[in-house]
Amino acid sequence: MQKKYAVGIDLGGTNLRVALVSRDGEIIKKIKVATTEEVLNSLSDAVDSFFSDEVAGIGIGVAGLISREEGKVLTSPNLHVIEKIDLVNEIKEKFRVPVLIENDANAAAFGEMWVGSGRKFSSFVLFTLGTGIGGGIIYRRKLLNIPAEIGHMSINADGEKCPCGNSGCLESYASGRAILSGAVSSLEKGRESLLKEYSAGNIYKLTAEDVYKAALDGDTFARELLKNAGRYLGIGFANVINIMSPEAIVLSGGLVGAWDIYVQEAIREASRRAFRELYDKVKIVPSVLMDDAGITGSAGLIFHST
Amino acid sequence: MQKKYAVGIDLGGTNLRVALVSRDGEIIKKIKVATTEEVLNSLSDAVDSFFSDEVAGIGIGVAGLISREEGKVLTSPNLHVIEKIDLVNEIKEKFRVPVLIENDANAAAFGEMWVGSGRKFSSFVLFTLGTGIGGGIIYRRKLLNIPAEIGHMSINADGEKCPCGNSGCLESYASGRAILSGAVSSLEKGRESLLKEYSAGNIYKLTAEDVYKAALDGDTFARELLKNAGRYLGIGFANVINIMSPEAIVLSGGLVGAWDIYVQEAIREASRRAFRELYDKVKIVPSVLMDDAGITGSAGLIFHST
Numbered sequence: 097m098q099k100k101y102a103v104g105i106d107l108g109g110t111n112l113r114v115a116l117v118s119r120d121g122e123i124i125k126k127i128k129v130a131t132t133e134e135v136l137n138s139l140s141d142a143v144d145s146f147f148s149d150e151v152a153g154i155g156i157g158v159a160g161l162i163s164r165e166e167g168k169v170l171t172s173p174n175l176h177v178i179e180k181i182d183l184v185n186e187i188k189e190k191f192r193v194p195v196l197i198e199n200d201a202n203a204a205a206f207g208e209m210w211v212g213s214g215r216k217f218s219s220f221v222l223f224t225l226g227t228g229i230g231g232g233i234i235y236r237r238k239l240l241n242i243p244a245e246i247g248h249m250s251i252n253a254d255g256e257k258c259p260c261g262n263s264g265c266l267e268s269y270a271s272g273r274a275i276l277s278g279a280v281s282s283l284e285k286g287r288e289s290l291l292k293e294y295s296a297g298n299i300y301k302l303t304a305e306d307v308y309k310a311a312l313d314g315d316t317f318a319r320e321l322l323k324n325a326g327r328y329l330g331i332g333f334a335n336v337i338n339i340m341s342p343e344a345i346v347l348s349g350g351l352v353g354a355w356d357i358y359v360q361e362a363i364r365e366a367s368r369r370a371f372r373e374l375y376d377k378v379k380i381v382p383s384v385l386m387d388d389a390g391i392t393g394s395a396g397l398i399f400h401s402t
Numbered sequence: 403m404q405k406k407y408a409v410g411i412d413l414g415g416t417n418l419r420v421a422l423v424s425r426d427g428e429i430i431k432k433i434k435v436a437t438t439e440e441v442l443n444s445l446s447d448a449v450d451s452f453f454s455d456e457v458a459g460i461g462i463g464v465a466g467l468i469s470r471e472e473g474k475v476l477t478s479p480n481l482h483v484i485e486k487i488d489l490v491n492e493i494k495e496k497f498r499v500p501v502l503i504e505n506d507a508n509a510a511a512f513g514e515m516w517v518g519s520g521r522k523f524s525s526f527v528l529f530t531l532g533t534g535i536g537g538g539i540i541y542r543r544k545l546l547n548i549p550a551e552i553g554h555m556s557i558n559a560d561g562e563k564c565p566c567g568n569s570g571c572l573e574s575y576a577s578g579r580a581i582l583s584g585a586v587s588s589l590e591k592g593r594e595s596l597l598k599e600y601s602a603g604n605i606y607k608l609t610a611e612d613v614y615k616a617a618l619d620g621d622t623f624a625r626e627l628l629k630n631a632g633r634y635l636g637i638g639f640a641n642v643i644n645i646m647s648p649e650a651i652v653l654s655g656g657l658v659g660a661w662d663i664y665v666q667e668a669i670r671e672a673s674r675r676a677f678r679e680l681y682d683k684v685k686i687v688p689s690v691l692m693d694d695a696g697i698t699g700s701a702g703l704i705f706h707s708t
Contacts (some may be wrong), residue, residue: 161677161679161680170679171677171679231645235541235546235548240541242541242645242646242647243644243645243646243647243677243680244645245644245645245677246645248644248677249555249641249644249645250557250637250640250641250675251556251557251558251559251570252557252558252559253557253558253570253575253634253637260644260677261674261675261676261677261678262640262641262644262675262676263675264557264559269559328559331556331559334556334568335555335556335568338549338551338554338555338566338568339537339548339549339550339551339552339555340548340549341548341549368567369556369567369568369569370567370568371467371477371549371551371554371566371567372477372567373467373476373477374467374549
């Protein structure tokens with residue numbers, strides 16, 4: 097008899113999210129813990145608390161470059177400790193069920209296709225808009241087995257050097273980190289803004305949400321920061337549209353909350369830049385699964401590959 | 403009984419190339435004529451001269467955006483007349499065999515996969531490096547049905563406006579047209595170079611081949627032009643590697659002749675920029691079919707879709 101559940105794991109930079117997911121994509125239960133150096137132990141413990149004979153397998157989404165075939169994390173900029181672990185085999189040995197690994201944004205794209213905003217599209221590109229920018233590409237209802245590191249596409253040949261090795265990466269202009277770094281450097285120079293009040297004396301603790309709130313409260317500087325980042329995001333959209341011509345671009349991650357300013361500006365910029373015939377075919381829509389896309393998709397990959 | 407041949411057509415900006423191709427990808431005969439406003443007539447006549455009961459179908463590769471499903475050319479910047487023609491149906495009516503349309507670089511990518519440099523790769527990206535820059539993407543031995551307009555990916559957010567609508571397109575920095583426009587604008591300002599002699603008094607008649615020849619003859623300026631264009635091409639390579647992680651990048655088009663300076667510089671730049679783990683997996687190789695990739699691939703698509 098078919099087992100009822102899969103465990104889906106989203107191993108981002110700061111949090112480890114684990115869920116028990118049913119065959120129709122419903123999250124039965126989930127937990128979130130902070131990631132530590134002891135990531136393998138935390139992960140094992142979390143899975144353990146959900147495990148039963150009804151678990152068909154364990155899918156792990158990891159922020160970084162992964163090798164599906166070798167079951168390894170090649171590089172994970174925010175969680176280097178994971179690069180040295182034989183992740184898939186360790187977990188497989190412990191739980192004796194199929195285990196697979198996928199990039200977290202790819203897993204999220206799969207989740208959106210399965211039970212999210214991507215259900216009705218044959219092909220779409222997912223952008224994860226958070227601290228960094230990730231991507232996943234669905235083509236004819238299949239997740240492409242490619243890194244889809246859209247955030248590390250150079251959109252400014254001689255722009256700032258990115259830790260990834262490239263220069264002028266989309267992520268350096270359009271991500272949450274980029275918005276905050278722009279905020280901090282101007283505030284340090286004495287730029288007047290509501291953000292100063294919001295930060296309660298420590299501008300280094302501001303979040304992208306603070307910037308959006310200040311913008312909604314009429315702060316010109318916060319608005320500028322978001323529009324500027326949005327404009328660059330639109331260049332990323334245009335490049336993706338000209339290359340892939342997807343039916344949709346699906347947006348997830350914390351910055352989607354700033355839709356009215358940040359995403360709207362991106363849409364405007366993309367409409368000016370992409371081939372008209374291709375732009376007219378693409379729908380730009382928010383994720384419905386949001387933070388749950390990764391855990392849902394990682395579990396879904398188990399049902400659809402075992 | 404299976405018909406033995408297909409007719410492959412490559413409808414570029416300046417030339418119309420037509421070939422009779424066998425089921426094993428061999429070109430039996432081919433012709434090349436200049437494209438005129440009477441493109442449908444020239445095309446019909448050319449096909450007519452190759453046509454027989456042994457022709458399984460006609461594949462047409464066109465420079466520009468096409469819609470496979472509607473059998474139409476959406477936009478062809480160098481051959482606008484073709485946009486108003488119901489190309490597939492006109493040809494189908496006349497010859498009564500299956501007719502299909504594809505982007506020329508996509509058709510070339512298919513040709514390379516079938517009987518060219520791509521034979522041994524499961525996934526690769528073809529760059530056509532000529533007056534402009536085109537692309538085609540092969541994934542798991544299938545041609546992706548996407549525009550793959552790699553030349554119209556912005557690599558310089560606030561760069562020069564491109565007629566396509568985008569700004570700072572790869573094509574504006576790394577193509578034959580870009581190299582020549584750089585040459586002409588500096589020569590106009592009095593820059594000393596062998597290119598002046600080569601042009602025999604008319605610098606507007608210089609070709610990208612002239613630039614390569616001058617570079618080989620030790621001309622510093624010509625060398626600079628090629629290296630500069632190559633550096634930008636390398637940014638395009640890095641972006642494609644970070645997104646697609648193909649097993650290979652296959653290069654075709656006239657500029658491949660300038661491999662030692664232009665392509666070598668691109669490879670160096672890509673190696674500095676792309677994720678190390680992905681760069682190490684990619685092979686960068688020249689096309690073997692070169693000018694025949696488009697006609698071969700267009701014909702091949704007939705055998706593999708009928």
